[in-house]
Amino acid sequence: xxxxxxxxxxxxxxxxxxxxxxxxxxxxxxxxxxxxxxxxxxxxxxxxxxxxxxxxxxxxxxxxxxxxxxxxxxxxxxxxxxxxxxxxxxxxxxxxxxxxxxxxxxxxxxxxxxxxxxxxxxxxxxxxxxxxxxxxxxxxxxxxxxxxxxxxxxxxxxxxxxxxxxxxxxxxxxxxxxxxxxxxxxxxxxxxxxxxxxxxxxxxxxxxxxxxxxxxxxxxxxxxxxxxxxx
Amino acid sequence: xxxxxxxxxxxxxxxxxxxxxxxxxxxxxxxxxxxxxxxxxxxxxxxxxxxxxxxxxxxxxxxxxxxxxxxxxxxxxxxxxxxxxxxxxxxxxxxxxxxxxxxxxxxxxxxxxxxxxxxxxxxxxxxxxxxxxxxxxxxxxxxxxxxxxxxxxxxxxxxxxxxxxxxxxxxxxxxxxxxxxxxxxxxxxxxxxxxxxxxxxxxxxxxxxxxxxxxxxxxxxxxxxxxxxxx
Numbered sequence: 472x473x474x475x476x477x478x479x480x481x482x483x484x485x486x487x488x489x490x491x492x493x494x495x496x497x498x499x500x501x502x503x504x505x506x507x508x509x510x511x512x513x514x515x516x517x518x519x520x521x522x523x524x525x526x527x528x529x530x531x532x533x534x535x536x537x538x539x540x541x542x543x544x545x546x547x548x549x550x551x552x553x554x555x556x557x558x559x560x561x562x563x564x565x566x567x568x569x570x571x572x573x574x575x576x577x578x579x580x581x582x583x584x585x586x587x588x589x590x591x592x593x594x595x596x597x598x599x600x601x602x603x604x605x606x607x608x609x610x611x612x613x614x615x616x617x618x619x620x621x622x623x624x625x626x627x628x629x630x631x632x633x634x635x636x637x638x639x640x641x642x643x644x645x646x647x648x649x650x651x652x653x654x655x656x657x658x659x660x661x662x663x664x665x666x667x668x669x670x671x672x673x674x675x676x677x678x679x680x681x682x683x684x685x686x687x688x689x690x691x692x693x694x695x696x697x698x699x700x701x702x
Numbered sequence: 703x704x705x706x707x708x709x710x711x712x713x714x715x716x717x718x719x720x721x722x723x724x725x726x727x728x729x730x731x732x733x734x735x736x737x738x739x740x741x742x743x744x745x746x747x748x749x750x751x752x753x754x755x756x757x758x759x760x761x762x763x764x765x766x767x768x769x770x771x772x773x774x775x776x777x778x779x780x781x782x783x784x785x786x787x788x789x790x791x792x793x794x795x796x797x798x799x800x801x802x803x804x805x806x807x808x809x810x811x812x813x814x815x816x817x818x819x820x821x822x823x824x825x826x827x828x829x830x831x832x833x834x835x836x837x838x839x840x841x842x843x844x845x846x847x848x849x850x851x852x853x854x855x856x857x858x859x860x861x862x863x864x865x866x867x868x869x870x871x872x873x874x875x876x877x878x879x880x881x882x883x884x885x886x887x888x889x890x891x892x893x894x895x896x897x898x899x900x901x902x903x904x905x906x907x908x909x910x911x912x913x914x915x916x917x918x919x920x921x922x923x924x925x926x927x928x929x930x931x932x933x
Contacts, residue, residue, distance in 0.1 A: 484879070484881070484905060484917055484919070485717075485893045485896075485898050486716075486717045486893065502899070648715070650715075650881060650915065652905045652908035652915075652917055653905055654898045654899050654903055654904060654905055654919065655899060656897040656898050656899025656900050656901075657897050657899070657900070662716045662717065663894075665716075666887040666888050667716050667885045667887050668733070668885050668886060668887025668888070669887050669888070670887075672885055673885060674715055674883045674884055674885055677883035679910030679915055684881065684910055684915040686715055686883055688715070688885065
């Protein structure tokens with residue numbers, strides 16, 4: 472059965488998954504880019520980035536960090552993300568022509584379901600990515616993503632609030648979290664208000680590179696409600 | 703100048719420094735002992751433990767974990783701890799004969815200042831440890847500890863609430879935190895409500911063993927108020 476996964480999600484030592492004050496200049500909040508110091512040098516990111524930019528750079532590091540970065544893109548049939556991960560626009564979209572942070576050819580190449588409270592027509596990008604906007608909440612988005620994924624897994628991209636919502640609903644099967652050796656001080660805490668133990672999660676793997684500690688959390692309890700619609 | 707240090711303080715992946723429901727059977731709260739899986743096998747702990755028990759076992763692991771465990775006891779002239787780290791008794795001490803979790807010969811061997819709201823005479827133990835009870839708050843306890851330490855450093859033992867109080871007051875110079883690859887789900891969060899960045903802390907070292915990721919956080923700003931008494 473297809474799984475719901477969080478991959479390559481970085482948090483600071485003090486538990487923040489994004490810095491404060493997100494805007495155009497700070498898609499991950501102030502200081503938030505530092506969370507990805509382990510990720511950006513990897514071959515996985517460099518290749519993805521050069522595809523986006525249309526250049527030929529295929530350099531990048533291999534090793535532990537790259538292994539974890541790469542697994543995040545394996546067998547993914549659809550993505551789900553919160554509206555703040557999609558962009559900095561707030562409130563009604565009006566005539567916004569915002570199409571995401573990622574240029575004409577985003578690195579998803581599958582359907583991406585964006586959680587929002589405001590209607591927006593789908594946006595078809597180059598390379599197989601289409602952004603669909605879902606106003607009916609996390610369960611509906613997962614249902615749509617599961618249909619679109621055709622048996623492959625669904626990746627919950629973020630941000631922290633979106634992950635927390637899916638965690639609280641017990642809908643995430645597996646999380647790869649990278650703990651970066653930085654302090655953010657404030658921002659969006661990933662696990663605040665979520666009792667991971669009560670929700671059945673256990674750390675099943677921990678492996679550190681020089682730049683991050685990678686852990687895999689897996690939901691332990693047998694789940695039978697994956698296809699059940701919310702009441 | 704003597705420093706105020708937190709050493710070998712373990713937190714879970716979800717940020718808890720102690721589990722819930724502390725009692726006689728669970729000095730660190732339910733699940734809290736698992737935080738120290740990196741610590742208990744070390745030569746430092748094993749030696750300390752055998753001294754407490756009066757036996758001759760001096761085995762134990764060496765390597766990264768032991769290096770960090772050992773540095774926690776170097777150049778320490780006094781300890782400060784919260785009352786919950788000292789014991790499970792709550793409210794007035796009445797005729798409690800509680801003398802700590804550590805037997806007749808506790809592993810401190812220096813004066814230990816216990817924060818409490820209830821008067822208690824000092825308790826002199828074997829091996830140089832004396833527990834003093836301080837009702838006048840964290841600043842007074844630090845003043846007394848500094849006098850007692852005679853130029854050596856002061857170690858803030860815990861628990862999380864005590865460390866948070868000293869962090870918020872900007873009084874800790876350096877913290878060694880060990881991140882254990884476990885989930886506690888609930889309990890006492892170490893950094894909640896503390897803006898480490900605003901308080902001037904920076905991660906200056908990160909080193910992982912198979913059992914924990916060890917990080918050193920240092921206060922970066924020059925401090926001139928170390929000896930100033932609170933208003």
